[in-house]
Amino acid sequence: MADIHLGHRQYGLKQREDDMASAFRATIQLALQNEPDAILLPGDLFDSRDLRPRVLDAAERNLERVPDDVPVLVSRGNHDENLTPREVTWLNYLHERNLIVLLEAELPGEGGTAAFSPADSDADDERSHAGFYDIDTDDGTVRVFGLQWRGARTDTALGQVARGIEETNNDHGTPDYTVLLAHFGIEDEVPSLGGSVTHAELRDVRDVVDYLALGHIHKQYESAGWVYNPGSPEAHTTQEAREEWNHGYYDITLNPATADYDGSGALAHTVTHHHSRRRPYFRLGAFDVTPYNTYGELYEDFRDYVAKHEEDLEGILHREEFTKGDEPRSPIVDLRFEGTLQFDRSDFATGDLADLVEDAYDALYVQTNTSRVTSAEIEELLKGLDDDEVFVDGRLQTEAIEQRVFETIAAESRFSDQADDVATILGDAHRMAKTGEDPQDIADLVTQRRRELFPEDSENVMIDIDDDPFAGDETDTTPREETDVSEPVGDGSSVSRGDAE
Template sequence: MRLAHAADIHLGRRQYGLKQRETDAGLSFQHFLSQAHEQDTDAILIPGDLFDSRDIRPQTLQKAEELLEDVQQPVIVSPGNHEENMSRRRDLTWLEYLNNKGLLTLLSADLSGDRATFAPTDAADPRQGGGGYVDLERDDELIRCFGLQYRGAYIERDLPNVAEGIQAVNHSEGEPDKTILLAHFGVDDAVPDLGANVARAALTDIEDLIDYIALGHIHKRFESGRMARNPGSLEAFDIQEGRWDDSHGYYIYETDSGAAEHHLSKRRPYHTLNFDVSGYRTFEDLRADFETELENARPEVEEVCKREIHLDGRGNRREPIVNVRFEGTLLLDHTTFDVEVLTGLAEEELDALYVQPTNHTERKAVQELLGDLERDEAFNPDGTVNTDALQERVFTTIAGESRYSAEAEAVAETLDQVEGLVNEDEQSVGEIADYLRQRRRELFPEGPGARDEQGEADGAANGVNSE
């Protein structure tokens, strides 16, 4: 058999609040379904996030129904994190609604016992609410598909039980020619920085039972081991995802050979433009050079827009989403650095659907304060200042330039602790003052402030004696 595997469709997603982006998600899904038909696939696998939300708009549901009504082969779906709330289960989800109408076959495991159980269902007549597994037969070949809903942090705990449940079904119903699992999680060896839920070793229990793991959840394509495949979302839904040029699409899985070939999906083009603000003392000069940079960038943007995967259904250019990254040391006052004006220029010059600015500039005063700190320590991965490192440097500077400079490091730690007492623990002024007096006695028993404190004590004592 030949199976098409896509995930993370996110029908209804309005990125940046743009209705066009909701339309884009539908168009990408429509193109995928047409390709699945052209390539003569026997079934379609969607392991999670067909919808972007449990609370979809009526037009989103209508679009999904229209598209699914035209599909000839079974569409097999398991729930993702955008479609089900693990702690607050609804009486009827939209996936169950579509299942009950016969437009898709919904598969989930029953995890209420010590072992996962999978109820049988029929692709031609799905059980109300969905089942746990479905058998697909063609030319004397039996393919058994199991579905596992999104389980978040519980997934590693559940996988051994899932393995037992699959084994129990295959033992009672007979071994199929191939076994497939639809699931919604990432694997840490493949995407360690993208919120993976499962350590590679946790798949050991099911590897001997499964021939193909159809994954979703991570929007970037990855492959793990000999059977786990994640196609990446059909559309790119943020700036980072837009940079993953060849990581969005779907797989065509051949059950006889075990081969899974990845195909790129149709999606809106993205482009990132970097602009260094260093050295500009007037906004007028910065704006003039930025306009020149936009003119120079136009040919490169057009090359991106001309890629086949970015053209619309008629082969026409689609307006790109552009990320403008402002970098460098900003000498201008923040009130004169008008990002909105620059964004408007980029949208007009590059004929963009939307321009998303990201400000990775460093203020000169902050840069001087951070001094010789390594960049990885001074700034977060997204380019913003590491406020903890900045706060530590501020406190160290204050302590070093005060009369307590002999113990600058300890004083800086004390200031940091005081900040926590105020902002996090909400301690009273009196309690904070007591803490400071205690720390001063510990750090400077004979040093700065000790004489003043002793004088206060002597005065208090004299007052008592005089009475």
């Protein structure tokens, strides 16, 4: 299993944090039914290195369910130690408590060979992790190595690891089967990810590894009969919840290898994927706003639209992976709009439409997306731009178009009394973003200017506040997921529902 992300409070909801812990617990319970020799977890047990006490408690309680003779072998993912690296993480703490065995490679500089210490090492500098762990089974010895998250340096690390595994086997004897835990993506599985490892870069590892247990990509996939990625137990975005993205865990059974086995060991594997128990997502087909001249007309047809799709939702809710016991779970609904708005955008009450969906579907949360909705006024603006204004010597001047669009958005918003000033803020923030300035500096600029222009509206406004580790759970509403922004700046109808980052 991989990518548990304990502590991820998606959409700022405490219930989603509980879902992550529940999915972890359910996956462990299902896995233990098969009486495993070991549990493998290649990265992202936690969503962040900075944990609320209740998140660490959930990890410990669930790991304590695993019998002492079943080791939980873990490698470090990017979320387990994100931002600035630290010498000690919560995974080191769990290792020292004997709840997990943390496996890491000792990596040299450029070139060289990785070093792996055995899990029973008594060396002082190895107390908080190990390099490899041997599992003795009826059919032979399984040796499990770990490679921590290396990001853009993964390709270099893989060569070092391949050499290190070979050297370790020379020193400690050759096992009957070899597993490597690692946290990275494989080329072609998620084309938009970037920075993935190529199959060519895995060639040396393949010579010494029978099973590459991967995490990092949240969908299930497998490649070349030896690379396996189970998919996160929970979906963390509406994209990850798509039908073609499976989520769950693998069951690996080993038997003596036959003559046609192309691995390096004496054992061969049979691998079965199982769905995890998780919260359902339901995506409504995009609702076209173009035909409606008033919000009232749109609302009436939208209510019928929602009712028409209730049967589709029911078919999803009763699937085994989405039920808790025999009861279906409340879904997360992806609500999307598209088309050209014929009435004032300030009358487009997406919050009320989301409330309608939430009530009709008994939804836990409704994620609203209006990124494909255009105002008729903006379309007219683009049609009416003077060529002399936007073309100089035959070259398109995007800044002129952007400024006109910002002016139109500001004029349509509830801040229309100071449209010129609001358009200036939008333009300044946009230029800062394009030049790669720190997002916090952009947020500070917008916050400061908003307070100056609208002090009466800004008393209770906070932007992107970090979690307070000393505050109660109910105060933490920091959003995190879904990078598509639903509304233009100035239309606050969905800020409390969507993710404001």
